[in-house]
Structure formats: C-alpha cells, structure tokens
Amino acid sequence: MIAIRNQLQKDVFTPQEERLLGLVFVWKAGKKRKSCILCAAVSTDRPYQASLVKFKKADKGDVYKQVAWWSFEDLILVDGKDADKDNPEFDLQFDKVYKWIASNSGEKNNFMSCLFKLNHRYLHNRIKFVNINSHILEESLRPAVEQHKRGRVAEEEDIDVYQELTSKEAFDIEKLMEQFDQSISNSEAFAEKMSKDLQVLDEENIRSIIVSEKQVTEMMELIDVALVEVKSIEQTLQTYEELLQSVKEQMDHIHQSNYQLQVIDCNQQKLLEEVIFLVNKLDLDKEHEHALRDGDLCTPENLQSCILAVEALNNCMNVKLFPGHRKLQSVVEQLIKFENLRQQFESRFIRHINALFVLQGNDQNIGLLQQSGELILPNHKHFHDELLPYSPLMVWIKNNSPAIFTDLSKFCCIFQVYSGSIRKLYEKQTKEFFDVVKFKLTGTKEGMRFRIQESFEKLTASTSNLQKTLFRNSLYEHLGSETDIADRRMMDKAKDEEDKEWSISTFCTQIIDHVLAELEPICIAEEEFITKFFMMTEDTCSETPQLLGSKCDLVHAVNQDSTERIQTYRSATEQEDPDMSTKRKIMNEIFNTLEQDLKGFVNLCDKINPSNTLHLLVVVSQRALITQDCDRSSFLKSTLGNILVHIKRNFDKCISTLCKQIDEAKVPKKTKIGILPFVIGFEEFVTVAEAVFKNAERRGDLDKAYNKVIAAVFTSIENIASMNLKTPPDVVMMENFHHIYSFLSELKIHSLEERKKGASQKYSEHRDLYVTKYLGRPLEKLNIFFEGVKARIAQGVKENEVSYQLAFSKQELRKVIEKYQGKEVKKALENLYKKVVKHLSEEGNLLQVVWYTMQGEFVRQYKEFEEMIARCYPGSGITMNFTIDDILQYFLDITKAN
Numbered sequence: 001m002i003a004i005r006n007q008l009q010k011d012v013f014t015p016q017e018e019r020l021l022g023l024v025f026v027w028k029a030g031k032k033r034k035s036c037i038l039c040a041a042v043s044t045d046r047p048y049q050a051s052l053v054k055f056k057k058a059d060k061g062d063v064y065k066q067v068a069w070w071s072f073e074d075l076i077l078v079d080g081k082d083a084d085k086d087n088p089e090f091d092l093q094f095d096k097v098y099k100w101i102a103s104n105s106g107e108k109n110n111f112m113s114c115l116f117k118l119n120h121r122y123l124h125n126r127i128k129f130v131n132i133n134s135h136i137l138e139e140s141l142r143p144a145v146e147q148h149k150r151g152r153v154a155e156e157e158d159i160d161v162y163q164e165l166t167s168k169e170a171f172d173i174e175k176l177m178e179q180f181d182q183s184i185s186n187s188e189a190f191a192e193k194m195s196k197d198l199q200v201l202d203e204e205n206i207r208s209i210i211v212s213e214k215q216v217t218e219m220m221e222l223i224d225v226a227l228v229e230v231k232s233i234e235q236t237l238q239t240y241e242e243l244l245q246s247v248k249e250q251m252d253h254i255h256q257s258n259y260q261l262q263v264i265d266c267n268q269q270k271l272l273e274e275v276i277f278l279v280n281k282l283d284l285d286k287e288h289e290h291a292l293r294d295g296d297l298c299t300p301e302n303l304q305s306c307i308l309a310v311e312a313l314n315n316c317m318n319v320k321l322f323p324g325h326r327k328l329q330s331v332v333e334q335l336i337k338f339e340n341l342r343q344q345f346e347s348r349f350i351r352h353i354n355a356l357f358v359l360q361g362n363d364q365n366i367g368l369l370q371q372s373g374e375l376i377l378p379n380h381k382h383f384h385d386e387l388l389p390y391s392p393l394m395v396w397i398k399n400n401s402p403a404i405f406t407d408l409s410k411f412c413c414i415f416q417v418y419s420g421s422i423r424k425l426y427e428k429q430t431k432e433f434f435d436v437v438k439f440k441l442t443g444t445k446e447g448m449r450f451r452i453q454e455s456f457e458k459l460t461a462s463t464s465n466l467q468k469t470l471f472r473n474s475l476y477e478h479l480g481s482e483t484d485i486a487d488r489r490m491m492d493k494a495k496d497e498e499d500k501e502w503s504i505s506t507f508c509t510q511i512i513d514h515v516l517a518e519l520e521p522i523c524i525a526e527e528e529f530i531t532k533f534f535m536m537t538e539d540t541c542s543e544t545p546q547l548l549g550s551k552c553d554l555v556h557a558v559n560q561d562s563t564e565r566i567q568t569y570r571s572a573t574e575q576e577d578p579d580m581s582t583k584r585k586i587m588n589e590i591f592n593t594l595e596q597d598l599k600g601f602v603n604l605c606d607k608i609n610p611s612n613t614l615h616l617l618v619v620v621s622q623r624a625l626i627t628q629d630c631d632r633s634s635f636l637k638s639t640l641g642n643i644l645v646h647i648k649r650n651f652d653k654c655i656s657t658l659c660k661q662i663d664e665a666k667v668p669k670k671t672k673i674g675i676l677p678f679v680i681g682f683e684e685f686v687t688v689a690e691a692v693f694k695n696a697e698r699r700g701d702l703d704k705a706y707n708k709v710i711a712a713v714f715t716s717i718e719n720i721a722s723m724n725l726k727t728p729p730d731v732v733m734m735e736n737f738h739h740i741y742s743f744l745s746e747l748k749i750h751s752l753e754e755r756k757k758g759a760s761q762k763y764s765e766h767r768d769l770y771v772t773k774y775l776g777r778p779l780e781k782l783n784i785f786f787e788g789v790k791a792r793i794a795q796g797v798k799e800n801e802v803s804y805q806l807a808f809s810k811q812e813l814r815k816v817i818e819k820y821q822g823k824e825v826k827k828a829l830e831n832l833y834k835k836v837v838k839h840l841s842e843e844g845n846l847l848q849v850v851w852y853t854m855q856g857e858f859v860r861q862y863k864e865f866e867e868m869i870a871r872c873y874p875g876s877g878i879t880m881n882f883t884i885d886d887i888l889q890y891f892l893d894i895t896k897a898n
Contacts, residue, residue: 001025008039008055008064017044017166018051022114024107029089029099037064038100040072040114042122044166050118052092070094073123078115080108080132109136274325281319282334284341288312292345297352300389306345307392313341314396346401349393354417356387361421377433377518384529391533398535415534415582419589427593433518434597440511441608512605512612512619519594520623523636527587536583587635598643606650613654614692614702616647621698648701655705658685659712667720673727674841676720679736682713683743690747703751710755713740728839730770735844737763767846767853774835775854778828779861785816786868793872802872810876813869822882826890829858833894848895855891859884 001023009020023039037055042048050072055064077093086105090112092098102108112129116137119127129137288309295309296302317338325331360383397414530536605612624644627637662678686706693699717736721729741759744752777783789808793799803810833851840847862884869878 004037004064007062008037012053012055012064012066013041018042019044021118022111024111025103026100029101035103036067038111040111040118042118048122050122072118075115075127078112078127078129078132080112080130083131083133109133112136113139278325278328278331282316282331282338284312284316284338289341292341297349297390303389306349310345310393310396313338313345314400317342342400346397349390349397350414353387353390353394353414357418357421360386361424377522378429380522380525380529384525384533387533388529391535394533395535415586419586423590423592426590430591430594430597434601437511437515437601438604441604512615515601516619516623519598520636523587523591523594523639524634526590527583527635530583530586534583534586584635584638591635591639595639595642598639599646602643602647602650606654610654611688611692613647613651614689617644617651617701618692618696620644620647621696625698651701651705655708659708662709662712662716665716665720667723667725669723669725671726672839672841673720673725673732674735675739675843676717676732676736678713678716679739682709683739685709686743686747686749690749706749706752707755710740710752714755714758728770728773730766730773731839733766734763734770734850735841735846737766738846739844767850770839771850771853771857774839775832775857777861778825778832778858779820779865781816781819782865783861785813786865789868789872799872800874803876808872810873810878813873813878817878817880820881822886822890825882825887826893829890830894830897851891851895855888858887858891862887 005020005023008023013020018041021040021042023037025035026038027033027035034056036057039053039055040050041053042050052070052072052075053066054068056067057063058065074094075092077091079091079093081087081089081091088102088105088108090100090102090108092100102111112132113136115127116129116132119125119129287305291302291305291309292313295306297306317335321331326335394414602616605616620640620643624637624640627634627640662682665676665678667673667676689702689706693702717733721732725732737759741756741763744756744759785808789802792802792805792808797805802808806812832854836850836854837847840850862880865880869876
C-alpha cells in the first residue's frame with residue numbers, strides 16, 4: 001500500500017499541488033467486486049481545500065486513472081454501519097449515498113480517522129459521523145491537541161510521517177544556499193548564525209511596535225471626531241426624511257388616482273368593443289327577416305333570397321358567445337327572436353318540400369304508355385332538377401334539426417315523406433315496365449310467335465326428338481327414353497324447330513340486357529340524387545379483407561354462394577357510417593318491389609327457356625362487376641348481388657336436376673344403343689354454354705357445372721354399359737367416350753382437359769378390348785401349335801432343336817398350315833366384318849377405325865408366326881399359304897364390298 005501511496009502522490013497529487021492524507025481499497029456494495037481506491041487529499045496552498053478522489057486501475061500497466069471527484073465540503077454524513085463490531089462497510093452521503101466495502105476493517109478505521117481529522121481541522125466539525133467507535137475518533141484528535149501546544153509550524157508537520165517539500169519551500173532554500181555560494185561546511189555554525197539573525201529581527205520588531213504606539217493614539221482620537229460628525233449627519237438626514245414623508249404620501253395618492261382612471265378607460269374601451277361585436281354579429285337584416293317569414297319558395301329568385309337569409313340567420317345563431325353575454329337582456333331577446341325565425345322558416349320549408357314530394361308522387365304524366373309497347377322507364381331528371389336547388393336548405397335543416405333526418409319512425413320525417421311519395425310512382429312505373437317485358441316475352445312481336453303455354457307443353461310433355469337442346473329437353477324431360485332412341489332418324493326434320501328455339505333464346509337475351517340497361521341508370525340517378533339532396537356520405541368502395549377477401553366484391557361472394565358473407569358485409573358497412581344505413585333504407589323503401597319483380601322476371605325467363613339462366617348469369621355478373629366502382633353502399637350493387645344469388649341458385653338447381661336425370665337414364669335392351677342421348681345433350685349443353693360465356697370474365701360457376709355434369713355422364717355410361725344389353729359393353733363405352741373426346745377436343749375447354757384425357761384413355765382401352773375379344777385368334781390352331789413351341793423353349797429346349805420334338809416336327813407344322821388357305825381366311829374375315837357392323841352404330845362413326853385396328857392385330861399375329869418359323873425351323877422352306885399383302889387385300893376387298 002505504501003508503494004501505491006507514493007506512486008499516487010508522485011504521479012497525481014504532486015502535479016496538482018495536493019497532499020495525499022489517506023487511502024483505502026474499496027468496492028461498491030451489492031455489485032460484482034470491482035476494486036478501486038478512495039483517497040483523501042488537501043491542497044498545499046491557502047486557503048486549504050480538501051477533496052475525496054476515486055481511482056481505478058487501468059487495463060494495461062500499473063497506471064491509475066481518476067474516475068470520480070468530490071469536494072470535502074459537500075460531504076454531509078459518514079456512516080460506519082456498526083460502532084461495536086468490526087465491519088468493513090461504510091457509507092458516504094453527498095448529494096446521494098455511496099455504499100462502500102473496504103478490503104478490511106483496519107483500513108476502514110484509518111480512513112475514518114483521516115476523514116474525522118479533516119472535518120475537525122478544516123470544516124469545524126460540520127460533517128456528522130455516526131456508527132463509529134468513539135475510541136477511534138478520540139485517538140484521531142489526541143495528536144492534534146499536542147500539536148496545537150507546540151505551535152502552528154509543528155502542527156502541520158505531524159499530520160503524517162513523510163511530508164515532501166513544496167516547490168516554493170525548495171526555491172527559498174536554494175536562494176538561501178546561493179547567498180553563501182555553496183560554502184556552508186559547518187551546519188552547527190550556520191544554525192547558530194541563523195539564530196542570532198532571528199534575535200536581531202525580533203528586537204527590531206519590538207522597537208517598531210513601541211514607536212508606533214503614539215501613532216495609534218492619534219489615530220484613535222481622529223476616529224472619535226469622525227464618529228461625532230457621522231452622528232450629526234444622521235440627525236440631518238432624519239429631519240429631511242420627515243419633511244419628505246408628506247410629499248411621498250401625496251405622490252402615492254396621485255399615482256393611485258391615475259391607475260384608477262386608466263382602468264376606467266380600459267373598461268370603457270372593452271365594453272364598447274363588446275357592444276360593437278354583439279351589434280354586428282347579432283343583427284339580422286330586415287330583408288332577411290322578411291324572406292324567412294314570408295319569402296316565396298317557389299320561384300328561383302325568392303328561393304335564392306331565402307337561402308341567403310338562412311345563411312345569415314345561421315351565422316347569427318352560431319356566434320361564439322361567452323356566458324356573460326347570455327345574461328344580457330337584449331342578447332337573450334335577440335336569440336329568442338332568431339330561434340322563432342328558425343322554427344317558423346323550418347316549418348314552412350318542410351311543409352313546402354313535403355308538398356313537392358307528394359305532388360311528384362301523384363304525377364300522372366310520366367307513366368308508361370302500355371299501348372306503345374316500348375321498353376322504356378321514364379327518367380326522373382326533371383324531378384331531381386326541380387328539387388336540387390333546395391339542397392342548401394336541406395343542409396341547413398340537417399345541421400340544425402338532425403332528428404328530422406335520423407328518426408325514421410316519425411311520420412313528419414322528410415325521408416319518410418319523400419320515400420313514401422316517390423315509392424308509389426316507382427311502383428306504378430316498374431309494374432307497367434315488367435308488364436311490357438312479359439308481353440314481349442310471351443306475346444307476338446315481329447314475326448316471332450311464342451306463347452308461354454306452348455313452351456310449357458313442350459317442356460313438360462314426353463318428347464319425341466333426341467336432337468332437342470339440353471335446356472329444352474334434358475333439364476325437364478327424362479333423358480334416353482325409348483321414344484327418343486326410336487326417333488333418332490327424325491333429327492334433320494327438327495332442324496327448323498331448333499333454329500326457332502335458338503332465336504327465341506337470343507331474343508330473351510336481348511330482353512334481359514335491355515331490362516338491366518333501363519333499370520341501372522334509374523337506380524343510379526335516384527341514389528345520386530338522394531346522396532346530393534340529403535347530403536349523405538359519399539365513399540368509394542374500400543377494402544374489407546376480413547369480410548369478403550381482398551375486395552368488397554359481392555360477385556366474388558356470390559360465386560362462392562355465400563349469402564351470409566354478403567349480409568355480414570352490409571351490416572359492417574352500416575355500422576361504419578350511419579348515412580349509408582339511412583340511404584340504404586330509403587332506397588329499399590323506394591324500390592321495395594324491384595327485387596321481387598326482377599326475381600319474377602328471372603323465373604319467367606327460366607321457364608321460357610332454361611338456357612336463359614346462362615345468359616342471366618353472364619349479364620348480371622358483368623353488371624355487378626361494373627358497379628364495384630360505385631359507392632360501397634350502392635343499392636344497385638346490393639340488388640344485383642341478391643339477384644345474382646337467386647340466378648346462381650336456379651342454375652345450381654338446374655344442374656342438379658340434370659345430373660339426377662343423367663344418373664336415372666335408361667336405355668332399351670333389345671335395340672342397338674349407339675351414342676347415348678345424355679351424351680348428345682351434354683355436348684349441346686357445353687356448346688350453348690361456351691357460346692354464352694364466350695366473352696364472360698368469370699366462368700367459375702360454369703366450370704364447376706361442367707365437372708359435375710361430366711362426372712355424372714361418365715358414371716352413367718359405365719352403369720349402362722354394365723347392363724345386359726344387346727350391344728357389347730365395350731362398344732357402348734368405346735363409342736360414347738370417343739364422342740365425348742371428339743367434341744371436347746374441338747371446344748378446347750381448359751377446365752375439362754383432364755376429363756378429355758380420361759375419355760381418350762377409356763376409348764382406347766375399350767377399343768382394344770373389343771378388338772381382342774372379337775378378332776381373337778383367327779388362326780387358332782397355329783396359335784396353339786406355337787404356344788406349345790414356346791413352352792418347350794421355356795423348358796430349356798433350344799430353338800433349332802424344337803423341330804426334333806415329335807409333336808412339333810416340320811411335318812406337324814405343315815399339316816397345321818395346310819388347314820388355313822387364303823379363301824377360308826377371307827371368308828372368316830367377312831363374317832367378322834358383318835358382326836362388327838351389327839355391333840357399331842352409324843353415329844359413332846368408328847367402323848373404319850375398329851376394322852383398321854383389327855387389320856393391324858391380324859398382321860401382328862401373322863408376323864409373329866413367321867418369326868417363330870424362321871427361328872425354330874430355319875432352312876425348312878415352310879411358309880404360310882398367304883402373305884401379308886394378301887391379308888391387306890382381303891381387308892380392302894371386304895371394305896369395298898360393303
């Protein structure tokens with residue numbers, strides 16, 4: 001520790017002209033042990049300044065760096081923790097308490113003693129020491145008392161064992177030594193000389209004191225005279241102060257009066273400003289009062305005057321008044337006057353606008369002329385133009401009397417009056433409009449005669465023509481009846497009827513487009529008018545992924561058949577904005593029968609021709625997609641969404657009925673089958689659907705329907721083929737799957753690619769099975785002979801040694817070959833051809849394909865026989881009685897002959 005003390009004194013404190021008085025190794029309590037040094041030091045020059053310094057050893061070498069410094073005067077309390085037991089812990093309180101733990105109790109006690117000395121010597125015991133043994137403090141004071149007796153010089157020398165000379169002391173000694181030219185050889189003589197010089201100096205000091213005694217007496221006399229003069233001056237000043245006291249009181253009174261005058265002037269100025277403010281803000285022009293009381297609301301000029309008067313009244317009533325203003329009688333009277341004017345004009349305006357609503361609802365001049373036969377809905381633009389100039393007054397009513405707008409239960413509600421009046425007009429117009437639509441669909445127009453009764457008879461009666469389209473026949477009749485199959489040859493005669501039915505379907509499609517084209521602008525115009533006139537909120541369609549996926553897409557929800565999600569979307573929309581809820585209620589009340597009329601129209605189109613469901617699905621989906629850019633609470637979008645759900649359900653019901661009828665299809669057991677009726681129906685369904693959905697953006701519903709129907713067709717084909725029919729099962733499967741594959745290849749429908757591959761696979765599989773079964777092995781005995789040869793080879797007999805087997809000798813082979821002459825083979829093939837013709841149907845158009853496949857199988861067997869002869873009977877010269885060219889000629893001759 002002495003080495004560290006000397007190092008710190010030399011490296012740190014000496015350059016700062018300080019002396020190190022005590023140190024202790026410590027670390028902070030309650031933390032990881034990181035040792036540091038706490039030092040107590042005092043400056044060497046007067047006035048003496050004591051301090052506490054914290055050092056920490058550097059990471060490299062034996063160098064110590066200062067990390068904290070405190071002035072000793074800032075120390076408030078020293079706590080030794082325990083006065084009776086040895087405890088290395090102690091606390092030092094500056095601006096906050098620092099808790100330390102010394103390396104041992106001895107170092108702690110020495111450091112406490114050092115701090116107590118500094119406190120006693122330099123701070124006159126201002127620092128409080130607690131929980132420290134009294135013996136330690138007494139012993140620290142004992143050497144200090146002894147040093148006081150010896151004098152001030154010896155006092156500082158006993159502070160510590162070692163005291164280094166300061167730079168000033170060293171300089172004085174060097175100067176003294178220089179006076180004697182470094183020639184001092186006898187220190188005792190030098191000390192004696194110094195003592196004599198000191199005695200001389202003391203004598204001189206005593207003499208100077210005795211001489212100065214007279215001067216001191218004279219100075220004291222002068223001081224007494226000065227005191228007398230000061231007392232006289234004080235008395236004079238006191239007299240002056242008494243004289244000025246009355247003047248001061250007068251000046252204070254004048255100052256108070258001036259201040260009160262300034263306050264009065266300021267108050268009058270503020271009062272004048274307030275009066276001017278109230279007069280300017282609460283004054284309503286006489287012309288405005290007249291317009292509010294008696295202004296005409298019918299003419300545009302007077303209406304504009306009323307609007308300006310309302311704005312002026314609104315400005316007066318919305319002036320920001322302080323509570324004190326409302327206590328003024330004139331202000332209260334003026335506010336009551338404004339309120340009476342407001343109520344009077346509000347009642348007059350509501351009566352006027354309600355009268356306009358009722359008058360428009362009772363207008364008989366814009367009804368449809370049913371005799372004209374034109375599909376046109378009257379435009380209400382002139383009604384809207386007549387009402388829109390009143391919209392500023394509606395804004396005023398909405399801001400000042402919101403209850404009139406929000407309380408739909410009140411009979412006097414403007415919404416209720418408007419919707420109730422205009423609803424009658426729209427009900428009459430839509431009724432007449434849909435009556436004309438029904439007339440167009442079921443009456444006689446431009447040479448297309450079609451009556452609904454005749455259509456129902458065709459749809460419900462037992463049909464007699466297979467070629468009728470799927471939606472005329474397959475959806476409403478039992479497919480595959482015996483009558484259909486028996487009358488298959490009448491297809492060409494019914495071609496004209498098909499064209500007629502298709503024309504009717506096209507006409508219905510035009511009617512559908514025209515109906516929606518007429519309804520859309522009416523609904524949009526009415527909703528836009530309500531939004532502008534009643535000042536509803538206009539928001540574009542925002543994204544609500546938690547409700548309907550990535551967009552507010554009703555069509556997407558409809559395609560997923562999710563009515564609950566649509567209703568959830570509507571509820572959330574209404575909760576977000578009350579104006580949307582109110583607007584939806586008004587539109588629903590105005591067009592309360594529109595949705596039912598549209599559903600009735602959809603059902604009528606479906607009854608006339610079920611293929612219209614496809615047209616409706618495409619047209620309404622496209623219209624609904626267009627409305628996605630409209631306001632998200634659009635009544636039109638909501639209505640189209642509901643109609644689309646209804647159409648989707650009709651379409652699903654139609655597809656389910658079709659699948660059920662396909663599953664229940666039956667065929668006669670005693671006649672040739674050919675292409676099954678429901679396969680032809682499916683082809684017609686796909687052809688019609690592709691024509692309808694040619695330019696459609698969404699075809700998810702159609703692709704799902706395709707897969708449902710074709711799955712039912714595949715299953716029903718397999719079920720019918722498994723029945724005990726006159727036609728072989730492989731022929732039924734082969735012809736029908738080939739037909740499906742052919743027309744799917746022409747149409748190139750992406751969603752049916754897998755089904756097309758499946759149909760091709762099943763066709764090829766059953767074609768090969770049919771050829772294998774009925775062609776069989778035309779050279780049966782040769783097949784048996786060479787099977788025996790293959791068996792011997794499998795047993796280990798060499799191929800060139802088979803002819804040595806008795807049963808398979810060359811003579812035996814020649815005998816078998818002699819049994820198959822060319823004429824006999826040709827005759828057998830002719831019989832086979834007749835059998836194939838009997839099995840296959842004309843509409844299947846697979847006779848040449850099957851016959852060519854049989855030819856290839858026959859040639860394959862012939863080549864196999866020749867190969868076996870060449871391998872097992874080499875050089876024997878044995879050949880068949882006919883060649884491959886003969887076989888090809890036989891097949892060709894048979895084909896030409898038939």
